[in-house]
Amino acid sequence: MLLQERSYSQESILLGIRRSKGEAADILRRLSVSASVTDILEKFQCTFGAIDTAESILRKFYACQQEENETVSKYSTRIEDIFSQAVEPDASDRRQDFLLKNVFYQGLHKGLRHAASFKFESIHDYDLFKVEVRKIKPDYKIPEESNAHCSAMNQNDSKG
Missing domain, CATH: 1.10.1200 (Non-ribosomal Peptide Synthetase Peptidyl Carrier Protein; Chain A)
Structure with a gap:
């Protein structure tokens, strides 16, 4: 979204991404220093992106x-x-x-x-x-019966 809005420079966005923590930081360490924002986002998408159809x-x-x-x-x-x-x-x-x-x-x-x-x-x-x-x-008073429900999978919780 920040890339599309062009509110921040590529360098500013890269700086923000490079301050990631946890698994995202581990992935960043394995990428080259010259990786672009697009390269990093593609890598994140492959690792954390939704896999549901x-x-x-x-x-x-x-x-x-x-x-x-x-x-x-x-x-x-x-x-x-x-x-x-x-x-x-x-x-x-x-x-x-x-x-x-x-x-x-x-x-x-x-x-x-x-x-x-x-x-x-x-x-x-x-x-x-x-x-x-x-x-x-x-x-309307909700009855005491239990109902089945769905749960939206968080995209980050999707594991193959």
Whole structure:
């Protein structure tokens, strides 16, 4: 991102990268002194980058359920994070809205989903629907049942 913004010189970015600690510092020590920012980022991507396929991430996305004590805001943020890992940034917003809204709705607690069903049918915009569900939430008591949930893998936690 810093390279694209051109806010900092290549030298400044290299200096920041070279101050890395832990595994990243170990990798840097094995690279030549003349390694460019691009070379270093490629090496980091090979070592730490996500290895999940778009399909496996989408499977996690479709399996998401709101956790027992999870707020609507945290639940929506979690599914948006997982979804953003699987789609291209320039993909059709309308299609993304449709998928997000449907998975969000299907993963809500049963009673909350029932309470939001009219809004689901009448509001087509994902963000507007999310706001309406948040408005319903204070009147809805979460049941004590346990729900299955998904967990977004942190890209750094991906190990082959």
